[in-house]
Amino acid sequence: MAAFFPISELSAYQNKWTIKAKVTNKTPVRIFGQGKKVFSVELLDGAGGEIRASFFADAANKYLDVLQIGKVFTFSRGTVKVANKQYSTSNHRYELTFDRDAQVAEVAIKDGEATEEYKVIFNFVDFKTAHSKQVPCRADLCAVVVNFRPVATINAKDGRELVKRDITVVDDTAKSIDLTLWGENAKLPDSNFEGKPVVGFKNILLKDFNGSRVGGTVDTSVVMFKPEVPEAKRIQDWWSNGGSGQSFASVTTLVALAVKPLPCRVDLCGVVVGFKPVATVNTKEGKELVKRDITIADETGRSMDVTLWNAHGQRPEEDFEGNPTILVTSVLVKEWNGGRAGSTLEASMVVLKPDVPEGKKLEQWWSQGGSSQSIVSMGGSGGGGGAAAKAEHCTIADMRMKSEAVGEQAQLYKINARLSVVQTRKQGEQMPLHYKSCCEMKEGQYGKLPCNRRVDEAGFCAACGVAGKTATRMNLRCQFSDFSNSVWLTTFHEAAEKVVGMTADKVAEVEGANGRDMLDSAIMKGYFGQPMELTVRAKLDSYNGEPRANVTCIGAAPVDRPTRGRKMLADIQDMLAATA
Numbered sequence: 001m002a003a004f005f006p007i008s009e010l011s012a013y014q015n016k017w018t019i020k021a022k023v024t025n026k027t028p029v030r031i032f033g034q035g036k037k038v039f040s041v042e043l044l045d046g047a048g049g050e051i052r053a054s055f056f057a058d059a060a061n062k063y064l065d066v067l068q069i070g071k072v073f074t075f076s077r078g079t080v081k082v083a084n085k086q087y088s089t090s091n092h093r094y095e096l097t098f099d100r101d102a103q104v105a106e107v108a109i110k111d112g113e114a115t116e117e118y119k120v121i122f123n124f125v126d127f128k129t130a131h132s133k134q135v136p137c138r139a140d141l142c143a144v145v146v147n148f149r150p151v152a153t154i155n156a157k158d159g160r161e162l163v164k165r166d167i168t169v170v171d172d173t174a175k176s177i178d179l180t181l182w183g184e185n186a187k188l189p190d191s192n193f194e195g196k197p198v199v200g201f202k203n204i205l206l207k208d209f210n211g212s213r214v215g216g217t218v219d220t221s222v223v224m225f226k227p228e229v230p231e232a233k234r235i236q237d238w239w240s241n242g243g244s245g246q247s248f249a250s251v252t253t254l255v256a257l258a259v260k261p262l263p264c265r266v267d268l269c270g271v272v273v274g275f276k277p278v279a280t281v282n283t284k285e286g287k288e289l290v291k292r293d294i295t296i297a298d299e300t301g302r303s304m305d306v307t308l309w310n311a312h313g314q315r316p317e318e319d320f321e322g323n324p325t326i327l328v329t330s331v332l333v334k335e336w337n338g339g340r341a342g343s344t345l346e347a348s349m350v351v352l353k354p355d356v357p358e359g360k361k362l363e364q365w366w367s368q369g370g371s372s373q374s375i376v377s378m379g380g381s382g383g384g385g386g387a388a389a390k391a392e393h394c395t396i397a398d399m400r401m402k403s404e405a406v407g408e409q410a411q412l413y414k415i416n417a418r419l420s421v422v423q424t425r426k427q428g429e430q431m432p433l434h435y436k437s438c439c440e441m442k443e444g445q446y447g448k449l450p451c452n453r454r455v456d457e458a459g460f461c462a463a464c465g466v467a468g469k470t471a472t473r474m475n476l477r478c479q480f481s482d483f484s485n486s487v488w489l490t491t492f493h494e495a496a497e498k499v500v501g502m503t504a505d506k507v508a509e510v511e512g513a514n515g516r517d518m519l520d521s522a523i524m525k526g527y528f529g530q531p532m533e534l535t536v537r538a539k540l541d542s543y544n545g546e547p548r549a550n551v552t553c554i555g556a557a558p559v560d561r562p563t564r565g566r567k568m569l570a571d572i573q574d575m576l577a578a579t580a
């Protein structure tokens with residue numbers, strides 16, 4: 001039998017090699033320069049070596065249909081080059097490219113042979129290393145599942161339905177990582193995750209989210225329960241011999257939290273000094289969420305409000321009575337009314353009277369005088385609606401920074417900026433710039449207003465159940481720029497008409513009469529034209545179950561030059577006075 005070159009030993013110093021490998025993944029074909037094709041595959045050999053290989057031009061034409069996931073081939077006459085970590089999904093230092101010289105031949109596999117030969121080989125890194133790696137990167141992890149949440153379905157931007165499951169895993173470096181399992185790995189029955197099993201994870205994509213290291217499965221990931229490898233045995237022994245009693249939280253004190261840049265994600269341990277009744281909140285999607293606000297304090301003499309969502313909030317009231325200690329992991333902390341407040345995430349764990357050193361210390365502090373100490377609240381002024389009513393004038397750079405830290409209460413900003421781009425294409429295809437909306441009058445929160453929902457091609461409104469009067473509306477993605485920065489904002493109808501200097505009816509008319517390309521160039525004529533005063537609204541929304549700032553442009557008007565000029569003169573005089 002011919003000996004094949006091990007993938008793990010491929011390097012730029014070898015040029016004569018033939019590898020035998022299974023295709024484990026394949027990208028769609030992409031077009032580059034003058035219609036040439038490129039696609040990539042991921043290869044796995046019998047020794048567990050993995051590498052990415054890209055096929056260009058002639059080689060792409062020849063092998064696009066030949067290379068199929070799950071089949072085994074021999075490959076030679078490719079070029080070895082240093083991997084571009086941004087695209088490479090394997091851990092290999094190098095990647096392969098094939099062009100017209102490529103030699104690829106399919107290897108017939110007998111039944112059963114494939115699974116024998118191409119077994120998963122793990123290259124585990126411990127969590128300490130996983131936490132310090134430069135991200136994004138891939139890693140294999142071996143860990144105990146200490147927490148798992150039910151399977152959830154979410155909708156991707158492109159409309160596909162995705163299945164996910166969030167779990168929390170720990171290893172013997174006493175660190176934890178939140179992982180999101182996708183697809184088949186998420187659908188495994190709950191019983192698999194029960195009883196704190198040791199699991200081997202191959203090819204986990206690690207990244208940072210709100211300042212925390214998190215991971216997720218990708219197409220090529222393998223999730224193996226109780227794998228028969230020495231590392232799994234080591235982790236199991238550690239867990240059985242005291243590991244399960246360790247604390248995996250890395251608790252941040254409130255005084256340290258007070259100076260952390262926001263938003264951030266931290267583990268908190270405190271004494272419950274106050275709590276509110278359970279309340280319900282309706283999301284935009286019409287889902288009802290349950291929450292409970294509690295106030296926690298720690299021995300640094302600070303207190304902060306934390307919102308416990310869903311199951312965490314639904315705990316019985318007695319749980320929070322009598323100033324118990326509480327450990328809350330993965331708390332998202334944001335600016336709120338000028339102060340700071342926290343909120344649990346799906347990945348959060350809430351433990352009352354936790355058996356951890358921080359908890360013991362807090363109990364001691366509380367009983368030995370802490371309860372009578374004066375405590376400084378980290379919350380804001382609590383000015384209520386006032387903050388939203390008053391728009392703050394700022395630069396784009398300031399607005400971007402401030403909107404990142406916004407809470408559930410909408411904040412308004414005014415920026416002076418010019419339109420720099422309108423998104424007219426998405427992934428190479430023209431996007432519709434206008435649509436027909438329903439004009440049925442409806443009684444709502446703010447009185448009687450048109451329904452404004454998008455109607456289908458026949459003019460039918462699904463919400464009202466009629467095909468009534470319609471109007472043309474616009475909803476554009478616009479990039480605005482000022483001297484400090486630029487920003488992409490979803491720009492609603494009224495603002496969009498001002499920004500492009502055309503009514504939605506006019507836009508539809510230009511497209512109807514002259515075609516879409518003429519419409520695009522008419523819009524382009526307005527780039528960097530009239531300076532506009534934009535009203536921007538920022539609000540914390542949930543996106544796929546995670547909080548995210550939603551920043552939109554809700555109003556636009558040409559800048560009033562005399563007013564603006566006087567304001568700038570006054571600013572200059574202030575600056576001169578300050579330096580004099």
Ligand SMILES: [Zn+2]
Pocket residue numbers: 438439440451452453461462463464465
């Ligand atoms: Zn309607």
